[in-house]
Amino acid sequence: MPQPRELVTAHPCESVLAPLLEHVRIGGRITKPALVTPSLISTHALESLLNPSRLLVDPASLASYAIDNLIPSAAARPASAEEAAEIVRFAAKEKLAVIPSGARTKLSLGATPIKYDIALDISGVNQIAHYDPADLTVSVDAGMPVAALNAALVEQHQFLPLLVPYYSQSTIGGAIASGMDSPLRNAYGSARDFLLGAEFIDGTGARVKSGGRVVKNVAGYDLHKLLVGSLGTLAVITRLNFRTFPAPLQPSGFLASFSTCEAAIQARRQVVQSALIPLTLDVINPGVARIFAERTPTTPEPAVFASENHQAAETSLPLPGQWFRSNDWQLCAGFAGVPEVLDRYARDLTRIAEDCNATSVSILDATTRPTIWGRLREALPLFRQSSSTATVLKLNVLPARHAQAITILESVANAASLPLAIVARASGTLYIALMPESASESSSETLILMTQEVFALSRSLYGDASLLFAPATIKLHLHSILDSRPTSDLSVMRNVKSAFDPQHIFATLYPNPL
Amino acid sequence: MTQILIRELERLLGRSAVLHQPEDMLLYEYDGSPEKGRPDAVVFPGTTNEVSRIVKLAAQHDVPIVGRGAGTGLSGGALPRSGGLLIAFTRMNRILDLDIENQRAVVQPGVINFDLTRAVEHAGLYFAPDPSSQKSCTIGGNVAANAGGPHTLAYGVTANHVVALEIVLPDGQIVRVGRKQGDASVYDLTALLVGSEGTLALITEITVKLSRKPEAVKTLLAIFDTIDDASETVADITARGITPAACEMLDGWMLRTVEDYIHAGYPRDSAAVLLLEVEGLMEAVAAQAASVDEICRTHHAREVRIARDDQERDLLWKGRKNAFGALGRVSAGIYVLDGVIPRSKLPQTLRRIQEIGDQYGFRIGNIFHAGDGNLHPIVLYDPRDADQFQRAIKASAEIIRYCVEIGGSLSGEHGIGMEKSELMPLLFSDDDFALMRRVHDAFNPNCSLNPGKVFPLNKGCGETRIRSRSDNHPTPAITS
Numbered sequence: 001m002p003q004p005r006e007l008v009t010a011h012p013c014e015s016v017l018a019p020l021l022e023h024v025r026i027g028g029r030i031t032k033p034a035l036v037t038p039s040l041i042s043t044h045a046l047e048s049l050l051n052p053s054r055l056l057v058d059p060a061s062l063a064s065y066a067i068d069n070l071i072p073s074a075a076a077r078p079a080s081a082e083e084a085a086e087i088v089r090f091a092a093k094e095k096l097a098v099i100p101s102g103a104r105t106k107l108s109l110g111a112t113p114i115k116y117d118i119a120l121d122i123s124g125v126n127q128i129a130h131y132d133p134a135d136l137t138v139s140v141d142a143g144m145p146v147a148a149l150n151a152a153l154v155e156q157h158q159f160l161p162l163l164v165p166y167y168s169q170s171t172i173g174g175a176i177a178s179g180m181d182s183p184l185r186n187a188y189g190s191a192r193d194f195l196l197g198a199e200f201i202d203g204t205g206a207r208v209k210s211g212g213r214v215v216k217n218v219a220g221y222d223l224h225k226l227l228v229g230s231l232g233t234l235a236v237i238t239r240l241n242f243r244t245f246p247a248p249l250q251p252s253g254f255l256a257s258f259s260t261c262e263a264a265i266q267a268r269r270q271v272v273q274s275a276l277i278p279l280t281l282d283v284i285n286p287g288v289a290r291i292f293a294e295r296t297p298t299t300p301e302p303a304v305f306a307s308e309n310h311q312a313a314e315t316s317l318p319l320p321g322q323w324f325r326s327n328d329w330q331l332c333a334g335f336a337g338v339p340e341v342l343d344r345y346a347r348d349l350t351r352i353a354e355d356c357n358a359t360s361v362s363i364l365d366a367t368t369r370p371t372i373w374g375r376l377r378e379a380l381p382l383f384r385q386s387s388s389t390a391t392v393l394k395l396n397v398l399p400a401r402h403a404q405a406i407t408i409l410e411s412v413a414n415a416a417s418l419p420l421a422i423v424a425r426a427s428g429t430l431y432i433a434l435m436p437e438s439a440s441e442s443s444s445e446t447l448i449l450m451t452q453e454v455f456a457l458s459r460s461l462y463g464d465a466s467l468l469f470a471p472a473t474i475k476l477h478l479h480s481i482l483d484s485r486p487t488s489d490l491s492v493m494r495n496v497k498s499a500f501d502p503q504h505i506f507a508t509l510y511p512n513p514l
Numbered sequence: 515m516t517q518i519l520i521r522e523l524e525r526l527l528g529r530s531a532v533l534h535q536p537e538d539m540l541l542y543e544y545d546g547s548p549e550k551g552r553p554d555a556v557v558f559p560g561t562t563n564e565v566s567r568i569v570k571l572a573a574q575h576d577v578p579i580v581g582r583g584a585g586t587g588l589s590g591g592a593l594p595r596s597g598g599l600l601i602a603f604t605r606m607n608r609i610l611d612l613d614i615e616n617q618r619a620v621v622q623p624g625v626i627n628f629d630l631t632r633a634v635e636h637a638g639l640y641f642a643p644d645p646s647s648q649k650s651c652t653i654g655g656n657v658a659a660n661a662g663g664p665h666t667l668a669y670g671v672t673a674n675h676v677v678a679l680e681i682v683l684p685d686g687q688i689v690r691v692g693r694k695q696g697d698a699s700v701y702d703l704t705a706l707l708v709g710s711e712g713t714l715a716l717i718t719e720i721t722v723k724l725s726r727k728p729e730a731v732k733t734l735l736a737i738f739d740t741i742d743d744a745s746e747t748v749a750d751i752t753a754r755g756i757t758p759a760a761c762e763m764l765d766g767w768m769l770r771t772v773e774d775y776i777h778a779g780y781p782r783d784s785a786a787v788l789l790l791e792v793e794g795l796m797e798a799v800a801a802q803a804a805s806v807d808e809i810c811r812t813h814h815a816r817e818v819r820i821a822r823d824d825q826e827r828d829l830l831w832k833g834r835k836n837a838f839g840a841l842g843r844v845s846a847g848i849y850v851l852d853g854v855i856p857r858s859k860l861p862q863t864l865r866r867i868q869e870i871g872d873q874y875g876f877r878i879g880n881i882f883h884a885g886d887g888n889l890h891p892i893v894l895y896d897p898r899d900a901d902q903f904q905r906a907i908k909a910s911a912e913i914i915r916y917c918v919e920i921g922g923s924l925s926g927e928h929g930i931g932m933e934k935s936e937l938m939p940l941l942f943s944d945d946d947f948a949l950m951r952r953v954h955d956a957f958n959p960n961c962s963l964n965p966g967k968v969f970p971l972n973k974g975c976g977e978t979r980i981r982s983r984s985d986n987h988p989t990p991a992i993t994s
Contacts (some may be wrong), residue, residue, distance in 0.1 A: 088864035134753040134858035135887070139799050157755060181696070190697065192705050193674050207946040215927040216671060216886045218660045218709050218939055220932075220968070221950050224707035229698065244754025248896075275729035275795055288774075345802040397694030398616045428616075428696040489691045492683075493701050495956035500949065 004357050013221055018458055025205050043074045045094075046118070049079055049086045051248060054124070065101065065119035068112040068472035072099070075119035081141075081238035084120060088236060089205030091505050099507040100236040102143060102171030106178040108233055111319035112475050114508045120236055122173055128212065129151055129239060137196065139215050142173025142237040158244040159375040161188035165380040173237040179229020183334070183376045186382045186426055188245060191228045198224035199239035205499030213241045227494065234500040244487055248279060248336030253369030254345065255320075256353035257328035257360045261285065261410070263432075264329035265403040265424070267356035271333065272399070276348055280334035281426040282376060285406065285433075288421045291386050293321040297378035320371045323362040332372055376423070380431065383421050384469060388436035391447050391470040393454050395430040397463035405430060405461055412453050431468075432506065439471070448477045515554035515598065516525075518660050519575045523557055525566055531558040531605070542582070542600055544740040546647075547933050548849055548897065549590030553580070553600035560605045560681060562688055562718040569716065571684035572599050573962060580859040580964050581712045583624065583655030588645040588850055589931030591659060595966035601716065603654050609633055610719065617724040618677070618694055630722070642669040645927070646835050649775040654717050660709030662927030664760040664834065667885040668793070669725060671927065673708040680709065680719035680737070685963045694721050695723020704717055708951045710711035711929050712964040714957035728793035729758070732803040733821040735830055736788040736810040737781050741765055747813040750789075752857045756805055759793040761885025762834055766866075766881040768892070769833075772795075775840035778833030784816065788884065845877075848888055849898035849906050852928040853917035857887040866916050867891050874909035889917070890928035915940060930968045932958050938970050947973040 041059050056062060056075040065075045078084040097115035101107050102123055114380050126143035133156040140149055146160065153159050163182040164175045176198075181190050188194065197211025210223035227237055258264040264283045270278070271281060284292070296319065305334045324330050331353065335345040353361050364372060367471045372457065375382065384390045397405050402424050409432060413420035421433040434450050436443035451474070458465035468479060515534075523532045533539070534555040543552035554577075559565045572579050573902035587594060594600055607624035610770065613883070614637045619630060627648040631640040643656055646662035651661070657679070662671045669675075678692030692704030708715055738744040744763055752762065764772065764787050769780040780787055788810070794800040803820065810818050821827040827865035841848050855863050867889075882890040891913055893904040914924055918940045925934055942950070947969060954975070955965075961975040 041612065043547040066602045100960065130857050130921075132856050133750055136755075137856065157552060161860070181697070189670070192702060193670060202949050208946050210946070210950075212854075212923045213923075214856060214887055214922050216883070216925070217923040218664060218671075218927055218929055218937065219924045220946070221714075221953055222660075222673070222705055223949065223953065224710070226701050226703075227704055228705075230701060233702070246757070273726075275726075275796070299524050307817065326637065337795075337798055338801045340797060340801065344795055344797050378650070396693060396699075398613075398695045399616075400615045448945045464693060464699060466699055483691075488689045489703060492689055492691070492703060492957065496703070496706075496953060497702055499703055499952035499956040502952075 006226070014302065014415070016169050021470055046074055046076060047089060049090060050076060050083050053440045055477065060085055062119070065104065065115060065121070067099065067107050068475060070113060070115045070116045072119040074117070075121055077121040077124045078351060079124050081125055081201070084122060084125065084206050084236055085201045086503070087118065087120055088201045088203070092203060092205050092503055094504060095509070096505060098236070098505050100173075100177070100232045102146065102174030103166070105166035105169050106174060106180065107124065109178055110466070112472060122236065122238065123171055125173070125238060133158060133378060136246075137215065137241065138244050139213055139239060140172055141169050141239050144173050146170050146172050146391060153244055154247060157200050157247045159247045160242055160244055161185075161194070162191060163377045167376055167377055171363045172240055175227055176240060177230060177237060179231070179427065183282055183373070183425070186281045187277055187279045192225050195224055195228065195240060197241040198227055198237060200227065200237045201237040202235050207288070208235070215243050215387060226414050233497060234506065236506070250342055250366055250372070251279070251334060251336040251369060252342055252345070253365065253372050254278075254333040254335065254349045254363035255323050255362045255364065255372060256331045256349070256358040257324045257329055258331065258356065258358055261329050261406050263356045263358075265406070266330050267331050267353050267358065268424075268426055268491065269399070270352045270356065271349065273350060274352065276335070276336045276345060278333040278345070280373065280376065282332050283402075283424040284330050284332060285420065285422040286329065287412070287419055288423060289328065289330055289360060290323060290377065291373075291382050292375045293319060293326040294381050295385060297374055318371050318440040320375065323372075325360060328359055332376060333371065334373055334405060350392050379421075379423050382466070383433035383435060387419070387437065389436050389439045389443065389447065389449055389471045390472060391434045391472070392468040393432045393434075393451065393465055394453060394468055395432055395458050395465045396428055397430060397458065397464060399426060399428050401461045401463070402430065403465070405457060408457055411455070413450065416450060419448055419452055444471075444474060447474050451478055477479040515577055516575060519571060519577060520555055522571050522823070523555065523745065526571070527557055527559060527564060527609045530680065532556070533561070534608065540828075542585070542602070543593065544591055545585045545587040546592060547590045547846065547931065549932055550973050551590065551593030551595050551932070553594045553596065554597045556600040556602055558602050560938065562682065565601065565716055565718050566599060566686040566688055566895075568599070569682055569684060573685060576588065576939055578965050580717070581654070581658065581716045583646070583652030583658070584626070584650050586651040587655060587659060588928040588932040589925070590850070591657070591658075591710050591929045591931035591964075591967060592873065593932065595932050598717050603652060606961075610702055614639065614882060617726070618721060619724055619801055620719060621719045622693070623652060624655070624882055625653050627653055627656055629649050634724055635727070638727050640727055642675055642725045643672045643721060646838065653720055653722070654708055655709050657717055657720055658710070658712045658787040659929040660927070662888065664762050664881070664883060665791075665984055666927075667761055667883065668757050668759040670724075673705060675723045675725075676704055676708050676720060677723060678721035678784070679707055679717055679766045682718055683713035684716050684960065687743050688718070689715075692732040695886065699784050700986065708758040709929075710932060711968050713920050713954060714963070716963065729794040731791060731793045731827070733827040733830055734803065734806060734810075735821075736782070736792040736816045736821045737784045737819070738786045738788070738816045739784060740815065741786045741814055741864055743813045743815070744788055745864050745884070747810050747815070749789060749808060749858055749860055750809050754805070754809065757805065758790050758802070758885060760789065760791040761883070763787070763880065763882055763884035764834070764837070765880040768837065768881045770838045771879065772837045775843060776833045780833055781817075781882050788844060790831055799963050809822045822851060834881070841879070841892065841894070845894035847895050849893040849910055850928070851910050852925045853889045853891070853914050853922055855887045855889065855917050855922035856919055857885070859920050860884065863889065863920065867913055870912050870916075874905050876906060876909055876951065877978065878909075883926070886926070887922065916967065932967055933965070935968060936970050938968070938973075951975065
């Protein structure tokens with residue numbers, strides 16, 4: 001489903017206008033974005049670089065490349081990595097701002113860009129370059145959808161545990177550049193753990209590679225790992241090498257309801273400290289439970305697990321309400337294995353939940369567990385569907401401080417009458433969605449204040465926060481706190497950015513620091 | 515290096531923390547590789563602030579710096595290629611924080627790898643990277659080299675277990691990168707720094723993940739009459755989606771050499787053994803061990819032994835972990851390679867290594883991490899014979915070239931250092947080097963940290979600092 005682009009559709013005349021971020025002060029009145037004259041680029045020159053059918057300049061097409069309220073002057077859809085490199089060389093020569101994209105499901109992550117001349121759409125570069133099933137490694141073009149890659153891997157009973165939000169559309173390049181994780185990280189780690197190498201285009205237009213295709217490799221700097229979560233600010237990713245994993249046998253699910261946050265977090269803690277290593281291990285708050293009970297992801301559960309009925313997976317997921325109470329806190333775990341292992345998980349998880357006073361416990365089998373796995377994977381899109389101005393943040397806090405963090409967040413949101421959704425991964429990440437029921441000036445003010453609260457909270461708990469999704473008007477008021485990274489590494493990051501992109505032609509998303 | 519700098523360093527650190535007599539330098543001119551590189555002075559800081567001040571002093575005197583842990587490296591990474599100041603981190607060996615609840619530890623770089631595991635095993639935790647030298651190597655060295663080990667097959671290399679670092683830049687600036695609590699923000703500088711071999715920054719503090727000890731472990735020894743059967747077994751285990759915690763191979767010559775020394779119970783008349791370990795939940799381990807056993811027998815394993823207790827398990831591993839010591843009994847010198855290949859190509863690669871050994875007239879033993887395709891062919895030669903040394907280098911380069919040709923890499927865990935820097939163009943283009951060089955310069959613009967490493971000498975910035983080498987240990991070069 002295309003993402004809401006309120007400003008673009010409501011005000012097409014603003015399509016080539018950029019906000020002047022530096023004129024907007026935090027905590028001031030909600031202001032409309034300031035407008036500047038569009039940057040006009042010579043699309044003529046671009047036409048000589050690629051087939052005209054691969055160059056989009058009409059407003060309707062360009063609108064679909066919008067980021068917040070910014071629309072590029074041209075969108076190029078190269079057919080090969082070399083064509084993409086030529087466009088970057090052209091941009092470098094002309095000092096034009098390039099923002100690479102894939103399926104554009106997460107293009108608005110983070111801060112609003114300062115400048116956006118060319119959208120470099122890599123979705124046309126989308127083949128599997130090399131797949132060695134016996135080595136469990138794959139090399140794939142950045143534009144390939146993750147779901148299409150997994151459809152190929154499942155033939156060999158393998159998969160890539162990168163089940164990111166907007167799964168059925170997301171390209172593999174976008175999944176890496178966005179730095180989004182998957183509930184499966186509990187067992188498989190995040191992309192930095194299974195990305196083996198990459199080919200990409202640096203800011204000079206050179207085609208560069210790092211790492212390799214083998215599972216163990218220390219030759220040269222691991223530049224590809226810098227691309228994870230770099231939001232297109234360092235390079236245009238054209239190819240990625242991964243290790244693949246055996247598809248889990250009989251993936252199953254476990255759900256337990258608790259009347260308090262503390263009990264749910266305590267149960268999660270006991271699972272972490274047990275011998276079990278669940279594939280997924282998340283606590284969700286009642287706000288998420290209500291959304292899960294009401295909404296079904298528009299994208300189907302992927303057929304990445306060998307034992308599943310692939311036809312059935314194409315249908316929408318059954319509502320999960322029958323397995324849990326939507327006013328309670330839920331502990332959601334995924335696990336897999338031979339029957340003896342499944343029995344062990346079911347037994348131990350149930351015992352732990354009951355020790356922690358669970359109000360209900362359910363075991364989901366291969367047929368029913370996608371209803372929870374699919375929703376957990378698509379939690380962020382579901383939050384955004386539930387509220388047109390949903391503001392989604394990522395909070396990194398040590399797991400031992402989760403109960404405290406959540407309690408504070410709940411009380412602040414309650415006081416502001418702001419619906420709140422929280423997914424608390426055992427690995428330490430908290431996803432937080434602030435979801436006003438309607439868009440209004442007062443709700444915007446509440447959102448800004450709440451977001452500032454979240455950032456302050458992250459600091460007080462020795463953690464950090466970053467903004468993922470927010471309405472463009474809200475972002476303008478938050479740009480100086482979009483990231484709460486301690487600042488001692490700032491100049492190093494700036495130097496690294498300049499090393500990759502000497503002229504700063506790639507997405508400059510962090511107006512202040514970088 | 516001037517006496518003034520020596521005196522300033524002595525004033526800063528005390529005389530006992532500065533070595534500069536030629537006889538002392540002899541102890542620091544080698545590591546575990548055939549390379550040599552003698553420093554002009556060695557300093558032993560105790561704190562990050564001292565490291566920062568040393569770096570500033572060295573910068574004032576335009577003296578290059580190389581960091582060093584325990585000196586167990588296998589690629590000359592911690593040897594000064596052009597003299598200068600060696601910073602030995604052995605006195606920075608404190609565990610600064612153990613956070614059992616969140617499974618994190620903060621350590622100084624000089625902490626011995628195995629000491630960290632010993633400090634947390636009471637809580638059922640351990641530090642997963644387990645290089646063979648884990649009882650003597652430092653975690654700082656592990657980070658610099660992105661060290662591996664037998665169990666990285668299931669648990670990953672050092673990079674997978676490091677979340678944050680404190681570093682000192684060449685201008686003395688102290689910077690913190692990464693986060694104890696989770697994902698990096700913006701750029702994952704920690705991931706870049708791990709494995710950068712001391713060419714970007716000096717690492718003064720490391721935050722690592724601690725892993726939970728598995729509930730059950732089964733160690734199997736599968737015995738084969740042909741090396742092909744053993745390597746087909748590894749390829750089949752991988753292809754069937756079984757991930758043992760470890761899957762190590764010793765070829766016939768190697769296992770006999772080890773057996774004569776360790777008496778681990780390896781059968782002397784076999785052609786190869788696989789040392790396999792499966793770990794996890796009791797129920798999963800039972801099922802996996804049964805599958806592994808079946809695959810071994812399908813590929814004509816003569817016998818599959820399962821260690822009955824910890825003592826038997828330790829004995830099987832003792833053979834593997836002490837193999838390099840055993841080699842000292844049979845050869846004056848060994849040259850350990852570290853090539854990586856796709857696991858599907860194991861049988862053909864082992865045959866090719868044999869051919870290359872025959873062609874150059876060397877015995878090449880194989881003891882390696884078969885499960886992740888990380889080979890350690892060991893060329894036995896006499897380092898006192900210059901001609902033999904040259905031929906050993908040529909044979910090694912040929913093996914490495916073959917690994918790269920079939921889709922592999924120069925090094926899986928030992929690092930590039932000065933040993934393999936001239937082979938890097940087998941993998942990387944001029945454009946690749948240009949970007950790596952710019953990233954290098956973003957941290958280390960004057961090449962004052964570990965010059966002449968990782969990059970081939972004509973591609974890096976270190977060549978102006980490199981003195982001509984007078985010893986008889988030339989770095990392997992690519993020859994046609």
